Amino acid sequence: MKRRFFLGRLYDDAAGDLGETPFTYDPDDLTTHGVILGMTGSGKTGLGIGLLEEAARKRIPALILDPKGDLTNELLHFPRLAPEDFEPWVNPDEARRAGKTTAELAAEKAALWQKGLAGWGLGPEQIRELDRVGYAVYTPGSTAGLPVSILASLRAPAGDWGTQAEELREQVASTATALLGLVGYHDLDPVTSREHILVARILEAAWRAGRDLDLGELIMQVQNPPFEKLGVFDTDTFFPPRERFGLAMRLNNILAAPAFQVWTEGQPLDVGALLYAADGTPRHSVFYIAHLSDEERMFFVTLLLTALESWTRKQSGTTALRALLYFDEIYGYLPPGANPPSKGPLLRLLKQARAFGVGLLLATQNPVDVDYKALTNAGTWFIGRLQTQYDKQRLLDGLEGVSGGLDREAFDRLISSLGKRVFLAKNVHEKAPVLFGTRWVMNYLAGPLTREQIPALNALAGAGATAPAPVGAREEAAPAARNPEAAEPPGFATRPAVPAGVEEYVLPAALAFAEAARRAGVQAAEPDGILYRPELLAQAEVRFARRKYGLNTVLKTAALVAPAELEGLVRWEDHAREPFDEGVLDGRPAPDARWEELPAELAAARGLAKLARDFKEAVYRTASAEVWHNPH
Structure with a gap:
């Protein structure tokens, strides 16, 4: 028995x-x-x-x-x-109140436990x-x-969406409510709250596809959701980008706050x-x-x-x-x-x-x-x-x-x-x-x-700082757990959202990797995919018109600036390059590409508007056209 x-x-x-x-x-x-x-x-x-x-x-x-x-x-x-085993755990205040040393109190506790257990045959x-x-x-x-690493991964739950959709959606709702509660959204109605509906739909879209999310990826998708509609309305009408950005900022505070770094370890x-x-x-x-x-x-x-x-x-x-x-x-x-x-x-x-x-x-x-x-x-x-x-x-x-x-x-x-x-x-x-x-x-x-x-x-x-690995026979490990040597690919799977009113383009991958490496004079292994990095393209057309000289022409000028160069005063002439043809800029992202995070210098609409004005002034001051003339 x-x-x-x-x-x-x-x-x-x-x-x-x-x-x-x-x-x-x-x-x-x-x-x-x-x-x-x-x-x-x-x-x-x-x-x-x-x-x-x-x-x-x-x-x-x-x-x-x-x-x-x-x-x-x-x-x-x-x-x-033994009394010495008890001594580190007895309460010093209890010993002081009883007028005893901690060693004396530990001896009493050890004797009490020995007697108490013996009375129960233990x-x-x-x-x-x-x-x-x-x-x-x-x-x-x-x-x-x-x-415990909580924020590192929001793993896709086990279950069949065909037969267990109701239970899995309940799990989605609980996770969304917990996340939003952590950043100050309390007592949200899952049916009427835009924040809850958006986060829950993002989680469900990823988990239905069997993809894990981490908090960084979730923040990216709040700014640029992976679906065009919520109900019958398009996503931007249902939850305007400016207001989604406020939600993303609250979630980002978790990652940014020093006190929360331990949650990722x-x-x-x-x-x-x-x-x-x-x-x-x-x-x-x-x-x-x-x-x-x-x-x-x-x-x-x-x-x-x-x-x-x-x-x-x-x-x-x-x-x-x-x-x-x-x-x-x-x-x-x-x-x-x-x-x-x-x-x-x-x-x-x-x-x-x-x-x-x-x-x-x-x-x-x-x-x-x-x-x-x-x-x-x-x-x-x-x-x-x-x-x-x-x-x-x-x-x-x-x-x-x-x-x-x-x-x-x-x-x-x-x-x-x-x-x-x-x-x-x-x-x-x-x-x-x-x-x-x-x-x-x-x-x-x-x-x-x-x-x-x-x-x-x-x-x-005897509990060490290194956590034990899961037992493969008891639970199927995730791919990353099965191969701890595999590095997490850089960047995010979600395209970052740019401020409203700012145009965004991707440059087409015009060369095969081997040819690009040959031209650059480097040797490197073929990568798994393409990683897009953000830069600021400032491009303008300047029209020169002077009837006296019969002048009527358009000059194109451009600058391509990395985010690190945008702090302080930008010397646009140091970043001059040949203007891009608009047809080239129509390139679509490569499938399964990854994206670097949009840095703060490129994420704020007000800062970009100031840079645009600065670039226009610089072009107005420095653009010139040569006019040939015969003084005789």
């Missing part, structure tokens, strides 16, 4: 004490998801850590969202139970079983732990690699997000959930628990009566992930702040002590949605009698609910850890 999770002992409500009967839980029941409810001090964190410990002992991988820092304690297990052998998985703490938006958001090391070892990846702003947390959580959703679709169906998502303090991410970006992927995972062996375990201390209609998809409810009568009534409403003919009065009595570290377990896979007291956890519960403690925590777990 498969080993079950050992979570505690059954509680005798009449005697008010724990009995001797172990309370165990089938981990496969988590494929129908679970909820942990309980106020501060109810023992909710201890139960969550205990569940994660049992998952580690059974080699079940997990993604752990930790908004407060409590779940980082999962890394604090010391098989020797010891060093069971603690060593926790290392059947690898551990790491990730800090998105920070280098305190292992950084570190481990890619690759769920396969986060769940399994390269050698196949399962992993518990803790995402510490206490340091992030509310907007940044929502952005990260939404993208992690959508990445998990995409990974889940690639897995084969199973009734066994394949992987676990533990989300502590879910307040604000699955609210009733509101639709933050995180709610869509959470709802879809609750409804669909069970078929693929992916379980969700959600914890909160505020039942009224969670959408109970959503939680009716959860098969297991662990209910601890609640804060208010209103919390209890809302909880009973939710349980009625799960159980149908619920004996509300009996459940009300049971919930009201709960003490500290005592929980009511309501599992749809079992015949009746039971009361149980949680066991002593094997990890030291140091309380919420600070960001400054994360480096030492990763060092304790």
